Amino acid sequence: MDRRSELAEFLRSRRARIDPVTAGVPPYHGRRRVSGLRREEVAQLAGVSVDYYVRLEQGRATNVSEAVLDAVARALGLDAEERAHLRRLLRPARGVRRPPQRVRPQVQHLLEAMTDAAAYIVGRRTDVLAWNRLGAALIAGLDTAPPRQRNFARLMFGDEPSARALFADWPAKARDLVSFLHVDAGRHPDDPALAELIGDLSRHSELFRRLWAEHPVHDKGHTTATLRHPLVGTVELAYEALRLPDDPEQMLVTYSAPPESDAAAALRLLASWHATPPAKRT
Incomplete structure (x- = not known):
């Protein structure tokens, strides 16, 4: 299991479910190669650069701010549980000890x-x-x-x-x-x-x-x-x-x-x- 792959697949799946017309993005005159929103359109809706969103989706963006996280979540229509999942993927806990699974x-x-x-x-x-x-x-x-x-x-x-x-x-x-x-x-x-x-x-x-x-x-x-x-x-x-x-x-x-x-x-x-x-x- 790779955190970057999990993050990329999660964001791609959420882009794919959004209708560009409903999201209010300007008409795209080229041929759409993906269902739902393109990366460029998510970046536009979130108010970040395309390069930054691409790096974020690939797990290469560091120190993602709450403002950016919330903007991306709004652009993708994430609910509370999906936002929490995105936050965990962007800010994985480091060095957390996982005790053995024992029932008291x-x-x-x-x-x-x-x-x-x-x-x-x-x-x-x-x-x-x-x-x-x-x-x-x-x-x-x-x-x-x-x-x-x-x-x-x-x-x-x-x-x-x-x-x-x-x-x-x-x-x-x-x-x-x-x-x-x-x-x-x-x-x-x-x-x-x-x-x-x-x-x-x-x-x-x-x-x-x-x-x-x-x-x-x-x-x-x-x-x-x-x-x-x-x-x-x-x-x-x-x-x-x-x-x-x-x-x-x-x-x-x-x-x-x-x-x-x-x-x-x-x-x-x-x-x-x-x-x-x-x-x-x-």
Whole structure:
């Protein structure tokens, strides 16, 4: 994973989605070789020289000011998460020590105490670090996959037919996963394990390659997820993703349902069938 390549691909993808007419740029009488805005047009909209914008897109501009960053973000119509991603790519953290991905015992105890919700901890690169019994029952592979494969993106894109069968809105779930990996790449562009993961997924999944090239950038949040489980049928669950306060690179993911609902009854039934104790990860 190369920070300059990530930056260039991100900015190119955002230029490509903008209609020049809507953006209000003067008519271009030559033949457009790219979709969306040309570099010269972004520079004009942002009020910077073409040479400077080219160097910025190539990752060769240094000490980019907040004013320039905001001007480029406005010209490209970036939302808050995309602006944050651009800022991280332009100003990468240097010399930041990344501790091993370990789940605190208290967090593991919390997972085990959550008997009515499927839950797991996701770390960098969507590595699955810990889970509870219901989480393993809901998402196949959390407790049976080899350690190298115990990664949510590998589980989902490595067996796309099963993922499509489980998630009613699989295209949205797939985009969310790719978005999360792009956010991670912005934080840790020099992570060799992340580069290996992206390479593996790109070789084995055409869908992943297409989504990765589109460069979606959105962090996990909350939504309603419809799952079609082979044992309990279709269930509509509340999805929450919460970053742990003492380690923002770990995220608690839960699937839950209102008490006394049909979905809650389905989760209880699923838990009763999955009698294997939850694994403890370090």
